[in-house]
Amino acid sequence: MVDTKSQYLKIKTEIDQAIHGVLDSAAYINGREVQDFAGSLAAYLGVKHVIPCANGTDALQIALMALDLQPGDEVITPSFTYIATTEVVALLRLKPVFVEVDPRTFCMDPESLRKAITPKTRAIVPVHLYGQSAPMEPILAIAGEYGIPVVEDNAQAIGCEYTFSNGTKKKTGTMGTIGTTSFYPSKNLGAYGDGGAIFTNNDVLAGKLKMIANHGQQKRYYHDLVGCNSRLDSVQAAVLNIKLTKLDEYNSARKKAADYYNQAFAAVKQLTVPYVAPCSDHVYHQYTLLLEDIDRDELINHLFTHKIPSVIYYPVPGHRQEMFASFGLPEYRLATTDWLTDRVLSLPVHTEMDEEQLLYITDHVINFINK
Numbered sequence: 343m344v345d346t347k348s349q350y351l352k353i354k355t356e357i358d359q360a361i362h363g364v365l366d367s368a369a370y371i372n373g374r375e376v377q378d379f380a381g382s383l384a385a386y387l388g389v390k391h392v393i394p395c396a397n398g399t400d401a402l403q404i405a406l407m408a409l410d411l412q413p414g415d416e417v418i419t420p421s422f423t424y425i426a427t428t429e430v431v432a433l434l435r436l437k438p439v440f441v442e443v444d445p446r447t448f449c450m451d452p453e454s455l456r457k458a459i460t461p462k463t464r465a466i467v468p469v470h471l472y473g474q475s476a477p478m479e480p481i482l483a484i485a486g487e488y489g490i491p492v493v494e495d496n497a498q499a500i501g502c503e504y505t506f507s508n509g510t511k512k513k514t515g516t517m518g519t520i521g522t523t524s525f526y527p528s529k530n531l532g533a534y535g536d537g538g539a540i541f542t543n544n545d546v547l548a549g550k551l552k553m554i555a556n557h558g559q560q561k562r563y564y565h566d567l568v569g570c571n572s573r574l575d576s577v578q579a580a581v582l583n584i585k586l587t588k589l590d591e592y593n594s595a596r597k598k599a600a601d602y603y604n605q606a607f608a609a610v611k612q613l614t615v616p617y618v619a620p621c622s623d624h625v626y627h628q629y630t631l632l633l634e635d636i637d638r639d640e641l642i643n644h645l646f647t648h649k650i651p652s653v654i655y656y657p658v659p660g661h662r663q664e665m666f667a668s669f670g671l672p673e674y675r676l677a678t679t680d681w682l683t684d685r686v687l688s689l690p691v692h693t694e695m696d697e698e699q700l701l702y703i704t705d706h707v708i709n710f711i712n713k
């Protein structure tokens with residue numbers, strides 16, 4: 343699905359030098375690279391504070407820990423997302439409340455959100471799924487009405503821009519109370535190991551998030567809060583410092599691949615290509631098709647026999663996961679989520695795709711449909 347090796351080879355000299363710099367400095371933890379990266383990413387996103395941490399799941403967990411939630415408090419998330427978004431809710435003994443997504447954008451449906459709000463709702467976690475922004479203007483309006491904090495799960499959309507109706511543009515992850523992201527190698531801004539970060543414009547929250555990620559301490563060995571141990575290491579920060587300067591270029595390369603797919607599939611009535619809402623950009627963390635009248639398993643097999651990977655993101659939505667069985671959740675009827683789960687298929691999309699590969703993939707998809 344990705345080709346991180348070819349991407350590395352193009353920047354090998356710079357990367358190797360930066361990694362060796364860390365090895366020479368011996369500041370493996372909290373080295374200069376980590377501060378440099380946090381500063382550069384804050385400037386890139388236009389957000390006041392960036393707190394690096396160990397991975398995108400920790401980032402979500404720390405964000406929720408900073409909101410002073412009590413066991414049983416309700417956290418609204420889409421069911422149609424990667425498990426990490428809801429897993430941390432369950433881990434903190436909060437109650438996940440699943441809502442629907444828009445069938446065209448795959449992101450949180452504001453009407454479904456509004457209906458799910460109760461007096462116990464304490465946080466809303468929209469996900470910028472596949473690389474497109476959730477409809478933040480209506481989501482923030484509803485959250486504002488009820489005074490509920492918003493945590494944006496931006497693991498899949500770093501670099502994406504959202505446009506408000508007054509023309510203001512903001513990067514995903516910087517619009518809510520807190521934003522989180524992941525630097526897992528296959529993400530749009532990927533490290534060569536694990537990594538994550540938390541964003542906020544709120545000074546008080548920033549201090550708290552920093553403390554929680556560091557055993558709840560501000561002064562060493564004085565632990566004021568229950569925290570955890572979640573750090574971005576210096577080697578990963580050194581890698582990310584270099585890759586951040588190329589993020590826009592990388593996202594453009596992904597968009598170019600997506601444009602090619604869109605054109606090739608435009609006339610294929612069994613395929614719905616990704617819809618991009620006018621208020622959002624799309625950075626194509628995934629290129630996800632909706633299949634109609636196609637045997638999805640057979641298509642996956644057909645592609646596999648021609649060495650083309652394709653993946654269902656995600657085969658089981660949150661509200662159907664066994665892990666929540668003991669949570670006494672209501673019996674959800676999320677028809678759109680189930681409908682999408684039965685129809686989505688993601689094709690390879692990354693920064694190193696050339697026309698030959700794209701032609702090969704699209705030909706095999708179309709040949710299967712026309713056979």
Ligand SMILES: *Cc1c(COP(=O)(O)O)cnc(C)c1O
Nearest residue numbers: 397398399424426427497524526
């Ligand atoms: C990848 C991802 C995460 C978790 O990130 P990790 O770094 O793997 O912990 C969370 N949410 C979404 C939507 C993701 O895609």
